Amino acid sequence: MRYITRRVGLFVVTLWAALTVNFIIPRVMPGNEATAVLATFRNVNPAALHALQIEFGVNVHQNLVVTYLQYLANCFTGQFGLTAQRVPVLTEIAGKLPWTLALVGVTTIIAFAIGTLVGVLSAWRRGGRLDGILPPMLFIVATFPVFFVGLLLLFVFAVTLNWLPLSSNYSIGATPSLSLSFVGDVLTHAVLPGLSLVIVTAGLWIYSMRNNMITTLAEDYVKMGRAKGLPSWRIMTDYAARNAILPNLTGFAMQLGYVLGGSILVEYTFSYPGLGYLFYTSTTDHDLPLMQALFLVYTLAVLVCVLLADFLTAGLDPRTRDA
Amino acid sequence: MRRLKPITLMVVAGVLAAACGSASTPSGGNTGNTGKVGGKLLIDNESGSTWTCQFNPFNPSVNITSIGFVYEPLEFINILQTNPDGTPKVTPWLATGSSWSNGFTTLTMTIRSGVKWSDGSPFSANDVVYTFDALKADSALDLNALWAADSGPLTNVALQGTDQVVFTFNAPAQSYFYYVADQTPIIPQHVWGSFDQSKLDTQADANPVGTGPYLMSNCSQDNIKYLRNTNYWQSKPGHPVPQVAEVDYPAFLSNTSANLYLAQGQAQWGAQYIPNIQSYYINKNPSTRHYWFPPTLNVSLFPNLTNPLLGNLAVRQAIAMAIDRSQVSQRGESGYEPAANQTGIVLPTYKAWYDKSLDTLTYSPSKAEQTLQSAGFTKGSDGVYANAQGQKLSFTIKSISGYTDWDASLQVITQELKAVGIEVTVQDETSTPYTNDTQGGNFQLAYGEMPVAGPGPYYELRPMLFSGSIGSTNYERYNSKATDALFNQYSGATPAQQLQIIHQISGVMAQDLPVIPVTEGVDWYQYDTTAFGGWPTQSDPYAQPPVWATPDNGLVLTRLYPVS
Numbered sequence: 094m095r096y097i098t099r100r101v102g103l104f105v106v107t108l109w110a111a112l113t114v115n116f117i118i119p120r121v122m123p124g125n126e127a128t129a130v131l132a133t134f135r136n137v138n139p140a141a142l143h144a145l146q147i148e149f150g151v152n153v154h155q156n157l158v159v160t161y162l163q164y165l166a167n168c169f170t171g172q173f174g175l176t177a178q179r180v181p182v183l184t185e186i187a188g189k190l191p192w193t194l195a196l197v198g199v200t201t202i203i204a205f206a207i208g209t210l211v212g213v214l215s216a217w218r219r220g221g222r223l224d225g226i227l228p229p230m231l232f233i234v235a236t237f238p239v240f241f242v243g244l245l246l247l248f249v250f251a252v253t254l255n256w257l258p259l260s261s262n263y264s265i266g267a268t269p270s271l272s273l274s275f276v277g278d279v280l281t282h283a284v285l286p287g288l289s290l291v292i293v294t295a296g297l298w299i300y301s302m303r304n305n306m307i308t309t310l311a312e313d314y315v316k317m318g319r320a321k322g323l324p325s326w327r328i329m330t331d332y333a334a335r336n337a338i339l340p341n342l343t344g345f346a347m348q349l350g351y352v353l354g355g356s357i358l359v360e361y362t363f364s365y366p367g368l369g370y371l372f373y374t375s376t377t378d379h380d381l382p383l384m385q386a387l388f389l390v391y392t393l394a395v396l397v398c399v400l401l402a403d404f405l406t407a408g409l410d411p412r413t414r415d416a
Numbered sequence: 417m418r419r420l421k422p423i424t425l426m427v428v429a430g431v432l433a434a435a436c437g438s439a440s441t442p443s444g445g446n447t448g449n450t451g452k453v454g455g456k457l458l459i460d461n462e463s464g465s466t467w468t469c470q471f472n473p474f475n476p477s478v479n480i481t482s483i484g485f486v487y488e489p490l491e492f493i494n495i496l497q498t499n500p501d502g503t504p505k506v507t508p509w510l511a512t513g514s515s516w517s518n519g520f521t522t523l524t525m526t527i528r529s530g531v532k533w534s535d536g537s538p539f540s541a542n543d544v545v546y547t548f549d550a551l552k553a554d555s556a557l558d559l560n561a562l563w564a565a566d567s568g569p570l571t572n573v574a575l576q577g578t579d580q581v582v583f584t585f586n587a588p589a590q591s592y593f594y595y596v597a598d599q600t601p602i603i604p605q606h607v608w609g610s611f612d613q614s615k616l617d618t619q620a621d622a623n624p625v626g627t628g629p630y631l632m633s634n635c636s637q638d639n640i641k642y643l644r645n646t647n648y649w650q651s652k653p654g655h656p657v658p659q660v661a662e663v664d665y666p667a668f669l670s671n672t673s674a675n676l677y678l679a680q681g682q683a684q685w686g687a688q689y690i691p692n693i694q695s696y697y698i699n700k701n702p703s704t705r706h707y708w709f710p711p712t713l714n715v716s717l718f719p720n721l722t723n724p725l726l727g728n729l730a731v732r733q734a735i736a737m738a739i740d741r742s743q744v745s746q747r748g749e750s751g752y753e754p755a756a757n758q759t760g761i762v763l764p765t766y767k768a769w770y771d772k773s774l775d776t777l778t779y780s781p782s783k784a785e786q787t788l789q790s791a792g793f794t795k796g797s798d799g800v801y802a803n804a805q806g807q808k809l810s811f812t813i814k815s816i817s818g819y820t821d822w823d824a825s826l827q828v829i830t831q832e833l834k835a836v837g838i839e840v841t842v843q844d845e846t847s848t849p850y851t852n853d854t855q856g857g858n859f860q861l862a863y864g865e866m867p868v869a870g871p872g873p874y875y876e877l878r879p880m881l882f883s884g885s886i887g888s889t890n891y892e893r894y895n896s897k898a899t900d901a902l903f904n905q906y907s908g909a910t911p912a913q914q915l916q917i918i919h920q921i922s923g924v925m926a927q928d929l930p931v932i933p934v935t936e937g938v939d940w941y942q943y944d945t946t947a948f949g950g951w952p953t954q955s956d957p958y959a960q961p962p963v964w965a966t967p968d969n970g971l972v973l974t975r976l977y978p979v980s
Contacts, residue, residue, distance in 0.1 A: 124848040130476055131867065132851035136964060137476045138599070139867050139879055139889045140561035145476070148556035148617045178477045179618050180468045188466075188637060260673040265638065265666040265682075364669035366466050366637065374465045379848050 100403045104396055111392040116164050119381050125151045126177050129379030149177070168389060177380040185371065186386060192262055193367030196283060197349075197356050200290040205345060207291065208298020213334045215299070216306030217325075228299045235296025239355045243289040243362035250285060258282050260364035286363040290355055294348070301344060305337035312336075346402035350395035448949055448979055451655060453644070455947055455978035456662040459963050460683035462674040466667045469635035471624040473601040474557040474617060480963075481665060484970030485642055486534070486626035487601035490514075490525055490544065492971050493594050495765075495871045496710055496957040501911045502768045504594075504871030507971070510539070510602055510627060511581075520588035520908050523596065527579045531649040533604045535625045544581045546605035548573040548596075556617035560595035570596075588908025591878075594871055598967065602627070629658040629973050640665040650974060659977040660948065665963075678942060685972075686942035687962035689821075691750070697942060704946045708954045708961060711765055711936035712869035713876055714756045715822070717813070717829070718854065718862040718891040718931055725807060726860065730791030731838075732929040736777055737784040738836040739829055745935050748825025756933035759922035760880075763936070766873045771919045774926045784836045801837040810839040811860040814853055817844035822863055825935060854891040862891055865937050874914070877921050878903050880931055894930035939965065950975040 124132070127145035131137055145151075167173065173182035211231070215224035234242070251259045258264070263278045309315065310333050318328040353369075360369035368387060375383040471482035483489075490511040497505040514525040531539040548570070551558040562570045570592070572584040583596060607625050608616065624632055627649065630642035642663040650657040668674035671689065678686045679697050690697050698705050717735065719726035726732065741755035757763065758777040761770040793801040793809065802808040813829075815822050826842045833840050840861065845853065854862045866876050866889055879889035882903050886893050902917050909917060925931065941961040943951040952961045952972060959968035959975075 124852045132847040141559035
């Protein structure tokens with residue numbers, strides 16, 4: 094119990110720190126929403142600056158403490174106000190969230206599955222041909238920046254071979270529906286961004302899975318299984334992999350932050366209209382309300398996942414509960 | 417919409433090869449119009465973000481999707497075309513005419529009768545008065561500072577009789593005519609009057625009611641569909657206006673996807689920067705695909721005049737003489753953006769205002785060095801000139817990251833300046849800090865342009881040189897009482913006097929070199945005549961051609977017609 098309360102306490106403190114940083118950073122960035130509109134959009138008379146300052150409340154000097162407390166209250170009640178384009182922030186986020194969630198969710202699961210499987214197999218036949226090629230290769234690829242892999246894929250499959258679309262989440266002019274053709278269209282558009290995320294993240298799973306597996310394979314109960322004459326695939330899956338996968342499961346949650354960060358770059362590279370792309374445009378447009386809400390969404394996602402991972406560890410490993 | 421001069425995925429788009437092709441013979445004139453209605457026009461303009469489906473014409477981040485399509489101005493002022501006397505070409509629109517009185521302080525506009533809003537209500541002069549009153553009630557709407565500017569603000573707007581609106585200014589205000597007549601979209605009182613008048617700026621306006629040629633029919637994040645307004649006021653029996661049945665405006669997040677769409681022939685009206693346009697776009701169908709890049713604004717080097725070295729005229733002269741503008745145009749801008757001249761008049765667009773006798777500065781590296789030497793600068797062992805105190809002519813140039821054509825131009829400029837012993841380093845910033853730094857004077861040299869063009873060089877030179885604009889668009893911090901006086905006279909002057917004033921300001925540009933124009937920024941514009949005719953062309957420049965140029969887009973939409 095003490096473990097749980099300590100974790101929750103840490104969660105609250107981290108969240109508060111993140112919220113405060115989120116409050117401060119945009120305020121020390123150069124410029125404000127009004128100058129950002131002038132800098133970003135064409136055909137705006139510089140004389141509009143005054144009008145824009147009134148619109149965004151830029152020169153309204155409010156007490157910083159009051160603003161801060163208001164901000165904290167708004168964060169908890171979910172009142173994020175309007176974006177620079179005068180759309181409710183929540184509407185904007187709700188419109189993009191499914192795309193990112195689907196892209197990141199599916200690719201993380203695929204990367205996890207591939208990484209774990211390759212990790213298990215290569216540890217099982219340690220020193221074998223598979224072990225010699227795949228893990229090192231994928232691990233090297235995992236160190237590439239995700240946008241680099243994305244650009245490479247774009248160049249080969251979209252530009253040179255022209256097999257897959259360059260950008261966006263579905264064809265221009267297509268009407269969203271549940272029809273087979275539309276779903277197919279969405280999937281073709283997701284292949285390249287998804288693939289770049291899978292390529293870059295799969296390697297990390299292989300590494301930890303392979304190492305865990307090797308340690309587990311040396312355990313006595315594995316020898317025991319062999320001695321009993323069990324088929325080797327059963328020893329591999331039921332005896333070794335089942336135990337070796339535990340650290341990876343908790344790591345799965347931790348990994349989310351990395352993948353979400355990667356999704357910003359991937360979405361930018363592929364002009365994929367999800368949360369990451371929104372994050373990018375909100376930053377360049379200095380769209381304070383949107384930026385803060387998005388930062389909150391990202392922070393919360395990571396923090397909650399880490400908390401869940403802690404709970405999971407507590408459930409799986411009795412030793413942590415006593416600590 | 418976004419001003420980003422994209423390279424975004426230049427790697428992908430292929431290596432930029434220098435293509436200096438000239439626009440192919442235009443054939444977008446008014447021939448072959450059979451008067452029939454039909455077709456679906458696709459617009460191709462990188463928006464950088466998805467559509468918000470808000471159509472508030474006073475929200476600068478979304479108004480390019482409503483002005484021209486749905487909302488209309490009182491009169492069209494074509495910034496690309498001038499009358500023989502130098503005044504801009506005006507086309508009456510929701511107003512049938514206008515006249516100045518009381519020494520250019522009273523503007524009377526006669527409002528057209530028989531126009532209907534798209535919901536069937538009649539349009540009247542009351543809507544015009546209401547629109548301007550709304551700008552006063554909620555200053556956040558007053559994007560052209562009509563009610564609160566540094567000179568010649570509006571003091572009253574009133575109805576006269578039933579169909580006239582009288583605008584009263586507190587000083588001669590001719591230069592405000594462009595903002596009143598062309599840049600203010602008229603909104604319906606019976607719709608907008610029921611909203612909270614102090615919060616009109618946050619009004620979403622998801623179902624806009626306007627007088628324009630198109631009705632917004634359906635909007636999603638990725639596309640806006642407009643259908644022709646069957647009751648449009650310009651339609652006459654046998655002469656339907658507009659003639660294009662449907663217009664689609666997809667949201668393109670990247671330049672690459674927008675360019676691809678144009679190249680594949682799926683869109684007809686482009687406002688795109690396309691590297692190597694000849695082979696990427698034109699050559700795929702040279703008989704129907706065309707481009708025209710009219711220059712509207714100077715792209716200049718802004719020396720910070722508060723810097724003691726750059727405040728020295730000799731240094732600015734040396735810089736100006738050391739830069740071979742045609743080289744910059746060819747190598748930096750692939751020839752798409754022409755070379756500028758030191759008088760600050762953008763050619764050929766504003767040729768009526770150009771005085772050739774003032775344009776004497778020529779490229780001469782040797783003269784540049786002589787100028788520095790006679791001003792007491794000596795060349796150090798590192799090849800860089802320094803003054804007697806040992807201050808070296810070594811500067812940073814701020815530019816905007818992502819504007820690759822500017823980066824290429826700056827590379828040429830850097831080499832050319834180095835050849836005459838002036839050392840410069842380019843510093844790229846994203847647009848918001850760049851705007852902040854240039855407006856705040858936190859730079860040594862800056863590469864950039866004024867935000868908007870207008871009907872005549874005055875609309876570029878005043879924000880650039882008027883001392884009241886220090887802190888906003890007078891980046892270089894030029895402060896001259898004599899020049900300010902010239903600008904102040906402009907709004908009360910006759911066309912002939914205005915021409916004189918601009919010549920004198922050109923003289924200031926040529927003598928004082930407060931700003932050093934290098935190339936002329938152009939409007940990117942491509943059009944495909946396979947399905948539609950009636951496009952603005954170099955020989956018939958009836959409107960500013962890119963689709964983001966509001967309200968000119970409305971004029972183009974009423975002129976386009978389907979070809980069989």
